[in-house]
Amino acid sequence: MLRPIDPERDLDAMHAYRSREDVCAYIPPVPATRERLAEIYRDPERTRSVLTEAGQTLALAVELRATGELIGDLVLFWHSAEHRSGEVGYIVAPEHQGHGYATEATRALLALGFDGLGLHRITGRIDARNPASGRVLTKAGMRQEAVLVENEWFKGEWSTEVDFAILEQEWREQRDL
Incomplete structure (x- = not known):
């Protein structure tokens, strides 16, 4: 289940996974202290x-419906109104990885981007080591679109970025299957 992040209620659970080196290895945030997360949120x-204009970011909590346990969080960046573009990102606590939660949550963000915001194209960028x-x-x-070899100095080393994307038309075709 996706819901807005509650800065007080979610702080301890978010800190449990966002403070880990292995969780933050391939994403921009560095492991955060509890105090830093509280400040951010x-x-x-x-x-x-709610997203009301381009340039905004929607951050949502991912919780297990059966227990209400926070297991991750994700973002939808609305990059451009003119180009109708956005980007998705996600973090899932290691003990909950491999169960399809990130995929299910990403599909929900794609639906929001295409059906709710009328976006034309949504991307996702990952580190090739992940x-x-x-x-x-x-x-x-x-679908994978590009591999940008050693394109960014990231956390003390060169990182290769792999870019994925989907167009609104592709999204609609998949949903019609």
């Missing part, structure tokens, strides 16, 4: 539940 821009994340995007219906 005090900003109402980080906990918005093939499990590539499988998530592929299962969500995205």
Whole structure:
């Protein structure tokens, strides 16, 4: 189940996975202290539940419906109104990886982007050293478009980025199957 992030209720659970080196290895955030996460999520821009204009980011909590346990969080970036473009990203606690939650949540974000915002194209960018994340995007219906070899100095080393994307038309065709 996806819901808005509650900065107080979710802080301990988010800290449990966002403070881990292995979880943050391939994503921009570095492992965060509890205090730093509390500071980040005090900003109402980080906990918005509706996107009203390009340039905004929607961050949502992922919880298990049966227990209400927070198991991850994800984002939808609305990059451009003119180009009708967006991007998805996600983090799932290691003990909950491999169960399809990231794929299911990503599909929900794709639906929001295409059906709710009228986007034309949504991308997902991963580090090549994280093939499990590539499988998530592929299962969500995205296709690999590019491999940008050592394109970014990232956390002290060169990183190769793999870009995935899906167009609105492709999304609609998949949903009609």
